[in-house]
Every structure is written in structure tokens, then in C-alpha cells.
Amino acid sequence: MYRYDEFDHAFVQGRVEQFRDQVERRLSGELAEDAFKPLRLMNGVYLQLHAYMLRVAIPYGTLNAKQMRMLAHIARKYDRGYGHFTTRQNIQYNWPRLADTPDILAELASVEMHALQTSGNCIRNVTADHFAGAAADEVADPRPYAEILRQWSSVHPEFSFLPRKFKIAVTGAEKDRAAIQVHDIGLHLKKNEKGDIGFAVYVGGGQGRTPMIAKKINDFLPEEDLLSYTTAIMRVYNLHGRRDNKYKARIKILVHETGAEELARQVEAEFAQLKNGELKLPDGDIAAITSYFALPDLKARPEGWESLARWKKADMDFARWVDQNVQPHQNPDYGMVTVSLKPIGGIPGDASDAQMDLIADIAEEYAFDEIRISHEQNIILPHVALADLEPVYRALLGSGLATANAGLITDIIACPGLDYCALANARSIPVSQEISNRFGSPERQAEIGELKIKISGCINACGHHHVGHIGLLGVEKKGAELYQITLGGSGDENSSIGEIIGRGFEPEKVTDAVETIVDTYLGLRLSKEETFLQAYRRVGAQPFKEALYPAAAAAA
Numbered sequence: 001m002y003r004y005d006e007f008d009h010a011f012v013q014g015r016v017e018q019f020r021d022q023v024e025r026r027l028s029g030e031l032a033e034d035a036f037k038p039l040r041l042m043n044g045v046y047l048q049l050h051a052y053m054l055r056v057a058i059p060y061g062t063l064n065a066k067q068m069r070m071l072a073h074i075a076r077k078y079d080r081g082y083g084h085f086t087t088r089q090n091i092q093y094n095w096p097r098l099a100d101t102p103d104i105l106a107e108l109a110s111v112e113m114h115a116l117q118t119s120g121n122c123i124r125n126v127t128a129d130h131f132a133g134a135a136a137d138e139v140a141d142p143r144p145y146a147e148i149l150r151q152w153s154s155v156h157p158e159f160s161f162l163p164r165k166f167k168i169a170v171t172g173a174e175k176d177r178a179a180i181q182v183h184d185i186g187l188h189l190k191k192n193e194k195g196d197i198g199f200a201v202y203v204g205g206g207q208g209r210t211p212m213i214a215k216k217i218n219d220f221l222p223e224e225d226l227l228s229y230t231t232a233i234m235r236v237y238n239l240h241g242r243r244d245n246k247y248k249a250r251i252k253i254l255v256h257e258t259g260a261e262e263l264a265r266q267v268e269a270e271f272a273q274l275k276n277g278e279l280k281l282p283d284g285d286i287a288a289i290t291s292y293f294a295l296p297d298l299k300a301r302p303e304g305w306e307s308l309a310r311w312k313k314a315d316m317d318f319a320r321w322v323d324q325n326v327q328p329h330q331n332p333d334y335g336m337v338t339v340s341l342k343p344i345g346g347i348p349g350d351a352s353d354a355q356m357d358l359i360a361d362i363a364e365e366y367a368f369d370e371i372r373i374s375h376e377q378n379i380i381l382p383h384v385a386l387a388d389l390e391p392v393y394r395a396l397l398g399s400g401l402a403t404a405n406a407g408l409i410t411d412i413i414a415c416p417g418l419d420y421c422a423l424a425n426a427r428s429i430p431v432s433q434e435i436s437n438r439f440g441s442p443e444r445q446a447e448i449g450e451l452k453i454k455i456s457g458c459i460n461a462c463g464h465h466h467v468g469h470i471g472l473l474g475v476e477k478k479g480a481e482l483y484q485i486t487l488g489g490s491g492d493e494n495s496s497i498g499e500i501i502g503r504g505f506e507p508e509k510v511t512d513a514v515e516t517i518v519d520t521y522l523g524l525r526l527s528k529e530e531t532f533l534q535a536y537r538r539v540g541a542q543p544f545k546e547a548l549y550p551a552a553a554a555a556a
Helices: 006-028 033-041 065-078 098-109 143-153 223-240 251-258 260-274 283-291 303-314 316-325 353-366 386-397 429-438 442-448 507-524 532-539 542-548 550-555
Strands: 045-047 052-057 082-085 090-093 168-171 185-191 197-203 215-222 326-328 334-339 350-352 371-373 379-385 453-456 470-477 480-487
Touching (some): 006 098, 065 082, 197 260, 251 260, 379 386, 429 507, 507 532
Antiparallel strands (some): 052 090, 082 350
16 A cells, blocks of 8 residues: 655655644644634534544545554544544544644654545545455456546645635546545546557536436546546636536536536646646556555465355354355455444444454454455455455454445445534434334345445435435424435446426435335345345335325325
8 A cells, every 4th residue: 555755754754744834823823713713624624513523634535553452542532432434435523622633633644644635625545445455356457547646736835725626536447436426527438449548537426416327438547547637627717617606616516517528628728738847657657556555475275265154054144144244356366355334233334442443453363464444435455365364254253343234235224414514404323223123134125135324414415315216315494304205316337417306305204115126126126136225216206105105196
């Protein structure tokens, strides 16, 4: 994984000391909150419903055991013993004291971590496929390119005060596990007929008040032109993006109002002036950064196949966990392990300090010191020998981290909601817990199969409800919480925005509504192999509307 160079170390430490001075002046009253706000946001500090919140970057979701232990230490020393992993491959601490934040940032800097550009109208944390560098279906590892983008975008003088926040995601496989089509810029690594590496470039995706799927504006951008072309996009956006209305300031609105073809023309015109300049990536620089992300020395472990079969036969729970939470690796003697942060009835995305320490220990002993964070709020051990799956499972089981539900109905994405967030209209956590408890039976989850539920406590869509197979949006109506349901959304390579199904449901009725939707699906699917999303796309919304609103259907 990437290691800081001398510039990185000096830059991050300098920012820490600068922010320390700003915090001291805020606490002394020299700086008013209005003046302090943009300064703290530049350093990942938000003012939430009950306290300050610190958002720490985990660039492209990659970290090592030492860094994970630091995250555990911060949770233990400066917070309430836990952290919340987010859909941006970040971690949030919900209860730090403002006075402590410079010390937290200094401790993060000691392990090459920071909170820069995790907020504000700038280029945010660049995200990537959480199986990057390990997946059997990968064309190329997207992380070197995400790192190149991180270096280029960090405190970029031209793009530090954009019309609105800006998010970039990169994937390296045909199966999109990074949701690139709902990002401001999505990059799909691919190879052309000559074997050259390049990118399909998508622009203008996003969720929030105006959800949109990104438009492809370039089918194959050579890797050497990555920064030139991205700069061209940013310049067009910076010039024409609206600054008079923050609800219409994202690049998706510019794409929608300008048209994808016209925007592409403007980008190409800007790119023509940049493509042969200093932003062209030399092969040597690409190779140097790529070398940081080389696979570890994965020695052949053929004995794992026999022992794995024996363990699965002896323990049904272990077999279920392997089948659901372990995915194929490039090396057939290894697997990619999803550590679920969605225990039945738990809070999605939360991990205690003890759990983070345990994962660090496991990563060092069994996973070549590599850890990933997924945008689905889980933790990944990307390189685990099949022969080691049983002891890894036993270690996780003892700390409540062995829930076999990756991709199933209880693997719920949820934002913190009204329990923490000042922007939220409704709670997300209690709803996710109730749904998880209702569908927690392993047998029932297996019967339902792949089904992604995503919950947001407000229209900002931090829970990605727009692209949930079942999406729940918390709204406020006459002073009470209400939950709007969308169906048919997806954030993969066949992205779609969910369809609003009808009037909202009160908190006490939401889980029953979800159960009605699930039962309707089970009754109409053609076979057990037909997933919820496939069935919905085949039959449409009407059967679900009729089941949810029988009185309205009868009247019609």
C-alpha cells in the first residue's frame, strides 16, 4: 500500500499545527463560529446534533493493521469506544471534544492518516472497489489510479472552492463494486483490443434531492491522460457550475441542463489544451505508484481445499459464513473475506475499539497486513488462505464479527440519521435494527437471497437509499417521522434509481411494509435463482403497489 513521502509527512503535519492554532483561537473566543466553520470543515470536523463529529479519510478504503489500531486507540481515548464506517470508505467519530481534535489529527498523522478533504466544496476522498488488487474478475487494480488522483487533488488551488462537493470513484472490474455511476466522476478501468489500459469515463451521477445516473462521455481514455482529462472536466464544472443555489450546484445538474454531448464537447476542447502538457502521466510514475500496490507473496496453499471441505462439513454455521462472506481470489488457494459490521439487531457500520484491534491482529497474522473498508460499511480481509479460514472465523465469532449476511437482507446500509445528524428528518438506526431482527433467521435470509436495503434519514441520501433494491427515506410530515419506500434501485454496472412506490409509512409500520414487499417477491419469482432486483425489473412496480396499498388497488 502507499507510503507517505517527505512531502506528504511535512504537508500533513503542517496542517495539523495550523488547525491546532485555529482551534485554540476558536476556544478562546478570538474566532467566531461563522469564521471557524470553513476552517474546521477543511479538516473533517462537523458540528452534529449533539456534539462535534470528526470524519477521517481512508483513501480508496485501504489501510493496514497499524492504522486500524490507531483508529481503535482514538475511539478508546477520545470518543466513546467505537467508530462508524461510512459509505465513502471513511470512519466517523461522533463524540470528540473540539479541544482534542488537533491531538487526534496529530496521532493520525503518525500513522500516515488524515482528515483532509473529507468535507467542504472540494474533491472528497477518492473511493474504489473494496476487492481491488485481489478480485478474480479484475482487469487492473484501480488503487494506483485512485492514489494518483488523491495526490493531484489534495489542496488543489484551482479546485479547493468548487460550486459544491465533488466525488470520484474508480473500479477495475466489469462487476462494479464501487457504484461509479452515482458519482460526479466514475472511472471504469478497462483494456482495449491492443491490451492497453484506459478508462471509460462517466460524469454527472449522484443522489440527494435530484438523483441521477452518470453519463458516459468517453469510452476509452488512455491512462496517461487521466489527470489531463479529469482536470478538463473540473475546469468546465468550476466555470459553469451554479453557485447561486446549492441544491443545483452539483455537476449532475450541469450535465442535465447542458446535455451530455455538449458537456463532452466542452471537456474535449479543454482537454485539447492540456493533453500534451505537464499533466500527462509518465510511464515511470505510473509504474512507481503501482509498485506500492503489488500483491503480497501468496505462496501456494493447496492443502486448504481439503481442510476447508472438512470444516464446512463439520460446522453448518461455518459453511454458511464461507459461502456468503468469502469471495474468489485471483489466487485459487485464497479468498477475500467480508467481515460483516451488520450483526443481527446491531448498528450498521459501527465497530468497537476491541473489534478494530482484533481485526488488526487477524490482518497481521492471516491477511498479509492488508485491510479494506467497503462502501457498504463492512471490513474486508482481501488475502486469506483457504487453509486459514477456520481460525479466522473462530476469532471473528468470539467478537460478534462472523455474521454470515454479506449481500443479504440484513446487510443494511444506513446513515446515522436523527440519532446523530443535525440534517436528518428521521431515524435510520432503529429502523435498520428492527428490519434486521425481523429477517435475522439464517434460513429466511437464505430463502430470500440477494437483497440490498439502504436507509437514509434525510434527502441528502448518505444511506444511498436511491440505489437500494429496497430504499427507505426518512422524511418529516406534520412533526412526525415518515418513511418513503423506493424499489428497483441499484448501484452496480446496471445502475438504476429506485421508483417511489406510494405514500410513506409510519415508523411502526415500516418493517411490516418491507415484509409485504419480500413476501410479494417470493410469490412471484420464477425460481429461487431469480433475485429480487431481477424479479422487480421483470414485473415492474404494480404487484408491489397492490400488495402495499390494497385499498387503493381495490378502489381503482
